[in-house]
Amino acid sequence: xxxxxxxxxxxxxxxxxxxxxxxxxxxxxxxxxxxxxxxxxxxxxxxxxxxxxxxxxxxxxxxxxxxxxxxxxxxxxxxxxxxxxxxxxxxxxxxxxxxxxxxxxxxxx
Amino acid sequence: xxxxxxxxxxxxxxxxxxxxxxxxxxxxxxxxxxxxxxxxxxxxxxxxxxxxxxxxxxxxxxxxxxxxxxxxxxxxxxxxxxxxxxxxxxxxxxxxxxxxxxxxxxxxxxxxxxxxxxxxxx
Numbered sequence: 001x002x003x004x005x006x007x008x009x010x011x012x013x014x015x016x017x018x019x020x021x022x023x024x025x026x027x028x029x030x031x032x033x034x035x036x037x038x039x040x041x042x043x044x045x046x047x048x049x050x051x052x053x054x055x056x057x058x059x060x061x062x063x064x065x066x067x068x069x070x071x072x073x074x075x076x077x078x079x080x081x082x083x084x085x086x087x088x089x090x091x092x093x094x095x096x097x098x099x100x101x102x103x104x105x106x107x108x109x
Numbered sequence: 110x111x112x113x114x115x116x117x118x119x120x121x122x123x124x125x126x127x128x129x130x131x132x133x134x135x136x137x138x139x140x141x142x143x144x145x146x147x148x149x150x151x152x153x154x155x156x157x158x159x160x161x162x163x164x165x166x167x168x169x170x171x172x173x174x175x176x177x178x179x180x181x182x183x184x185x186x187x188x189x190x191x192x193x194x195x196x197x198x199x200x201x202x203x204x205x206x207x208x209x210x211x212x213x214x215x216x217x218x219x220x221x222x223x224x225x226x227x228x229x230x231x
Contacts, residue, residue: 034217044218085153089154097170
């Protein structure tokens, strides 16, 4: 099983500042990596897939990068609505065996 | 637009069985693979199972293999998760999700429902 490790577990950032979240895979997942935003009581929201492609309707303040085992989600200028938990997901395994990272909680500093 | 509405959660005793449902609308249900994902209290997201667009291929996480069964009724646009031998550690919010693209492929979870909570407790 591919293990996904996110860091940090919690990130405190002020509104308007940049946030950088990391995700590491235990083996290469190529660019088969997605990022999700999850707020309490809501459905998770797809932000990025293919490591760097923004999903429909996602503002360009969100960007993804990386390939292989190291990935980054960057939020360039934090808005109040961006404070949430962020998960990475690998979908490289075959037969399908999806694994999420444990999440990074982005909180207001 | 895509709408996924889960139902069937509640409170159940350990060892019992329960079936969750996910009603889909706003897209051609019979052309997409579908997933179940859960989130236990204080924990992250965990993928459980995926089923192909036509129901012929099914894959499971090791944590639920042999206890949970994913199925679908394409005539009614409903996805199911049959859960048996439930354990306290199955307590979670259960989400259904649609895959990214139509066809005989498995990609990733594209659209999600709001989830249905399940508590397993005596």
